[in-house]
Amino acid sequence: MRKRLLMSYQTLFRNIDAFEIDYVPEFFNYRESQLDDLAYQVRPALEGGRALSAVCRGLPGTGKTTSVLRIFAELEQTTKKILPVYVNCQNDRTKYMVYSRIYAAIFGHAPARTGVSIKSVMDAIGGALQQQERSLIVCLDDANLLHYNNTLGDVINSLLRLHQDYPGARAAVFATVSDMDLDLVTELNRWVISPFRPSDIYFPPYDADEIRGILRDRIRIGLYPGVISGPMLDCIVEQTMESGDVRVGLDLVKRAVLNAECAARTEVVEEDITAAYEQSKHVHLACTIRALSADERRLLRRIAELSQEQSGPLVSGAIYGRVEETPKVGYTIFSRQLRKLDSLRLVDLIRVQAGGRTSEVALRYEPEKVREVCE
Ligand SMILES: Nc1ncnc2c1ncn2[C@@H]1O[C@H](COP(=O)(O)OP(=O)(O)OP(=O)(O)O)[C@@H](O)[C@H]1O
Ligand SMILES: [Mg+2]
Structure with a gap:
């Protein structure tokens, strides 16, 4: 009989999604002060004005994207006064693409692919904001990727000056950067005097106890009880601290458990973790290289x-x-x-x-x- 490659084995995962890169965690601790700061920036818009702009700075994997998305989700559920728009600058790298995202958030579909000028896209956005009396907040996630050729300056300045062409239209920018050396404000002022006066919101790296806490919460949701013992979790935390990036830890848990499953064990042992680490550590490499300038790379x-x-x-x-x-x-x-x-x-x-x-x-x-x- 042929050996079956995909045997039916008992899974140790209650919910494997909990370890995926885009999973939205139900527990999000250790970032209260940053969430409070973001909420503070939003407050003027809730009162009918324009939100304050912010730059969220921190090394890769410190919860910047998750924090902004949490605030945005809450806004979507609770108010019609604010239009939060999330732009991932890894995918949207031109001014036209950023404005297309905003357009899509307002009209429910992207502007026609051809023959639509950026001016007419901006006209449509400005007009809609005036008419709907909604205050726009654009998150430029990984904004440093727009940095080159001054696309970033152009995008930010044009958003913050929207009210000059469309009186009553109000916009603010939340930018996230993982390049700790990049001083956005100084950088933008090198080209033209920029209206960008953001608050600086710093996301420090998690320490070992915080990493342990985050992984423990995720394990509780993602795995059946008893799959990872206390000492094994310690071992995972220790490996994660090598890079300091939670994403490595989450990936490490997933791979170690898959290794245990393959060996038909119901509990992770140290060799599962060691073998998994060879793969998981690259998660940090890939994420971190985004935080480098072209020269550093x-x-x-x-x-x-x-x-x-x-x-x-x-x-x-x-x-x-x-x-x-x-x-x-x-x-x-x-x-x-x-x-x-x-x-x-x-x-x-x-x-x-x-x-x-x-x-x-x-x-x-x-x-x-x-x-x-x-x-
Ligand atoms: N406090 C936390 N609690 C639970 N999960 C967290 C926490 N902080 C980060 N994570 C998880 O770690 C991963 C990385 O977080 P996030 O994407 O928000 O980091 P980031 O600061 O935006 O990183 P980058 O600069 O690389 O984009 C995500 O999968 C997220 O769910
Ligand atoms: Mg991010």
Whole structure:
């Protein structure tokens, strides 16, 4: 008899969706103060005015997107005075695409594909906001991806100046950025005087106890009781803290349980976690690379190439000597870029000599994988 590849086995998952990347968690703790801050920004719009703008800043996986979406969901359920529009800048990278999202939120369908100018899309939006007396809040999620060519400045400035062409139309912007070095306000003012005066809402990384709490809540919903013991959860938390990204932990739980199922066990053991981590850690890599500027991404790729070419340890000075970009950045900027890769836990910087300028640079991922993701 042929071996059956897909045996019917007993599943350990009560709800496997709870570990998917787009799952909306029912428990969302540790972000009360950020949610309060966002609610505060919205308040003027509830009273018939314009909402205040905000920038949500924090490393990848710190709950920025989830926080904005929670506030937006609540607004949709409770008030007609505000029109919240969520734009994922990973998908919508041009001004036209952003305005198409807003148009779709108002009219229920996207503007016709051809022959519609951005001006007429904006006319329709401005007119509808005036007529419906609704205050617009646009979330530009991962706004740093619109940053290049000043698309971001154009989008934000045009939204905040909507009332100049359409009196009574009110709009505010919530931007999220995971690039901690990007100062949006200064950046935007480099081009024109920008009306953007956002409040800064900071999302600190979760500590080990918070990661444990988040994973425990998710396990309770997603798995049958007893699948992951306390010590195994500790092991998962410890691995997650390597990258500091909750997403790694969620992915790790899912893969470890799948491994246990494959081995026909009803409980996760340490080897399930170790094997799963080899895959899960890449979740962090993929998410984090979005937080890099084009230059930083190029540097990371160069480090990956050099670590493939070279067998001994890489030192910072040697990397700098082999950077091929023209014009070459100064050493100070180069050092800052390296420190950022370190703070994002993409590389480890190890001081060779106390007080010296030279560090050893160790890539935390397989070079092959890094090159693949950077491209
Ligand atoms: N406090 C929390 N409670 C429960 N789940 C959380 C919490 N914070 C984050 N998560 C989960 O972690 C994942 C990442 O969160 P989110 O997408 O909101 O992060 P982010 O800050 O927007 O990250 P990025 O900068 O990479 O876009 C999501 O799956 C989310 O459900
Ligand atoms: Mg996000």
